[in-house]
Amino acid sequence: MAELTLVQAVNAALAQAMEEDERVLVLGEDVGVDGGVFRATDGLLDRFGPTRVFDTPLAETVVAGAAIGLAAQGFRPVAEIQFMGFMYSTLDQMISHAARLRWRTRGRLTCPMVLRAPYGGGIRAIEHHSESTEALFAQIPGLRVVIPSAPNRAYGLLLNAIRCPDPVVFLEPKRIYRTIREEVALGTAVAPLDSCFVLNEGRDLTLVSWGASVIETMAVAETLSRDGIGAEVIDVGTLRPLDSATILRSVEKTGRCVIVHEAARTGGFGGEIAARLADEGLLFLQAPVKRVTGYDTVIPLPRLEHHYLPSTDRILTAAREVLAFE
Amino acid sequence: MTRVATFEVHYTRLIDRDGRPTQPLPPLAEDRDAMVEMYRAMVLTRTFDTRAIALQRTGRLGTYASSLGQEAIAVGVGVAMTPADVLLPYARDHGAQLLRGVTLTELFLFWGGDERGSNFATPRQDFPVTVPIATHLPHAAGAAMAFKLRGERRAAVCLCGDGATSKGDFYEGLNLAGVWQVPAVFVVCNNAWAISMPRAAQTAAETLAQKAFAAGMSCEQVDGNDVVAVRIAMEAALTRARAGEGPHLIEAITYRLADHTTADDASRYRDDEVVGAHWEDDPIKRIKAYLVDQMDWSKEEEEAVIAACSVEVEAAAEAYLAIPPQPVEAIFDFMYETLPTDLAAQRDALLKEVTRRG
Known part of the structure; x- marks a missing residue:
């Protein structure tokens, strides 16, 4: 057990997933040395090295698109988009490919990836940094859309999202990234997907x-x-x-x-x-x-x-x- | 002022439109079996193309994208790859797909509107045809990164058209491949047309190849109607990529002799005479002339190849037409690994409706 904030729980779930499955990779803008703009990936580069954690160029389409290529090749990429407002350029990749690769090939290729992003308002940010457009993704057959609301569920849901063989859009409510602390049972994923x-x-x-x-x-x-x-x-x-x-x-x-x-x-x-x-x-x-x-x-x-x-x-x-x- | 960088794009043609060598040829061009294999693959591709259009015109195939005139690119790419490589094709790469082991029946199934046409029995890791333009270049960068991470000597091969080079995805994919130095080879099939848009209206860049320079990637132009030039360029690029020497881009220059698809009427935007002149550059005519002039290709051999391709395509067309559609519940298959409850309810409702209708 550890007392964690929501963003620490995300970090702990990433670390746990990487620990238990070497196919799990973390990629995105500034996720490496910087540890992510909200520090969700803090320490992962040091712990798992540059063959598991990669910084990408500043290009959201290719963050999602490269994750699809990696996933189709058997990796389990967890890609970060820094803010939901910058996910719109991933929509084509997520709708046209991530959501459909299994269906289109009758199960021959699959896309077990997670696309994470902080979402929602209330942090006094400039424009485009407070979006809450989860319904865009929830409309898409083939995607899973998961949104935690507390550290414990963030940990369990993210761990299950990474283990899930389907593509998952994982939206993190950044307004409460650091406002709540909660006991989190590390190593177990008690929060199942598919249930309220x-x-x-x-x-x-x-x-x-x-x-x-x-x-x-x-x-x-x-x-x-x-x-x-x-x-x-x-x-x-x-x-x-x-x-x-x-x-x-x-x-x-x-x-x-x-x-x-x-x-x-x-x-x-x-x-x-x-x-x-x-x-x-x-x-x-x-x-x-x-x-x-x-x-x-x-x-x-x-x-x-x-x-x-x-x-x-x-x-x-x-x-x-x-x-x-x- | 100081010059900080210079770039050059080289163009290669080994065999001219009349089948004559333009320079000393590589050993490949002396290998009769290899040359015949490529010729046959090009003829097979065109025979498939002709049959596919005929099936579409008679309502037995869906909208179809012809590869007429660019068979040398697909075949040159396909023969250069090894089974361990991964192909990420666009819609006119039937010839490459066939060489990878995708069956003619699977190609007919795909273009006939059946998802099973992308469930290839043989190249299990090859990507299906990507319809949204250039969206697969990022996948190629990702797949190639997978090979690099695992230390495998494999390469991802990604083809697209000239119009694709205008898209952001094209550049984002190249840029990532460049910065990560992944084993990927990109082939731009410059067939001069993106539906009604001529190459000159697509970009002011002198070449499409040079777009690779912006991604820190080497590049070249080849005559895309010269199958030997395409293959030699591909083999070299693949060898370097697999050895960890980074990605490469080949702009293969050809001409789209057909309409954009069977749903298009190219006479609305280009003159038949212009198209007619490009038949002089027909890649099949060229390699055949080479075989006849340089390798004593006989009339009997020619007839045997034509007949064998016809028989093969005809058998595949018949096999395709005999395959019944998937059961209706297949709509719901493979959306998720496990069918969610609400989707199961929709499937059951559909099955009930189908049963009620009888």
Whole structure:
């Protein structure tokens, strides 16, 4: 056991994966000597050497593309993109190739790679450094999209993502990279892919979230509990493939649901969850499903971004509306 | 002012359009079996091409990209590679794929719209045809890096067209290969056209080869209609790459004698007379003239090769046409290693629908 922050847990998971499987490689911009712009790869070059950890030229397309070539050749590359806002030039590689190599060749070639990036707002960054566009990747058949929200789950999910034979997009909520410390059981990967995490049990309301917004969502559950209201909190963890069964089971019990995410509302992944509730859980619902999300705007620069990110106030207001609905 | 760097691009042609040597030829050109093997491979490629277009025109094959006129590049590349190398082809490399061991039936299956056409029985590690232009150059850099990391004497061979050299992926792939000094050989098949865009409208660069200089990579031009020149250049580049001497780029100059694909009508943007003049440079005519002039290639031998290629292609076409489509649930196969629950539900719904329709 060790007490780690989320970014330390990412680092520990990378080290563990490299330790247990020599096919695991780390590549990306500044991941070597510098240890990554957020220090997620700190110490890996010293420990595993230049044949396992490579700095790449400043070119995101080829970071993803070279990882595909390495993966097709039997390596297990973990490629870092420094910020989600710079992942857009990897979309062609991820959509056209990583997601399809197994399918296109009927299993002859596979692409067991992980594309990691810090994502989300709230760190007072300049433009393009606060993006939360996970739904772009979650739309793509063949990709897995995984988002941890705490050190322990970050460790387990990343270890499982690296072991996974499918390509995984792993998005790390950088706002909480260093705000929480948690005991992490090293060497074991207890957080499975493909399943949501029920963080708090409750009978009155289901709150569904992922990434950094889980923190505010948990705070709202705590506030509600002081009023005797039991809010069940679900951290989606893996958006794709989605474990909708856990969400449906919860809503069957509570009848009410609020979905919280940082990304813009329209086309956001919350819409998919709401659609599945409408499709498979309509008769459980006692109130409309509400979404608390970023607005359908560009995420503002630091002076206004706190108005954009789902706050505890906005989540609480939505929760009370849904609870009051008759 | 101080000169800090100079670059030169050299062009090689060994056999002219009439089959005559332009200079003393390498021993390969004295090896009758090797020359006949290449000639046969080019004829087989063209026979496949003709049959594929006929099948497409009669609704039995999908949209097809012809390799008419550039058989010497694919064959020169294919014969130069060893089985351990890995090919990353673009859409006009049928000849190279055949030499790698991809079967004619697999090629028909691929162009016929069946994923199984990319599940090659033989070159298990070769990449499938890459459709999005130039997106596979980064894969070549990665695959070649894999060989380097494992200390294997293998090379990745990646082909693309002239239009591909305008894309960012092209340069990013070359640049990474250069900086990592990986065993990769890039071949730009400059057939003068990217659909309707002539080479001159693609770039102001004097040569496409010189783009390699920006990546710190050696390069050259060869006559892409001279199979001997292509092969010799490839063999040298592969030998250096496998020995750890870094990547190389070959610009092979040829001409697209066919439409871009069977969905294209090139008469909208280029004159038939211009295309007609390029038939004088036909790579098959050239090697045949060499065989006849230099190696006593007989009419009987010629007829035997033509007949054998026809029989082979016909048998493969029939085999392809006899292969039933995959079962409908194959849509869901291989998306993930293990089918996720929500996808299993979609598959079951499709199967139910198919059963209901009968």
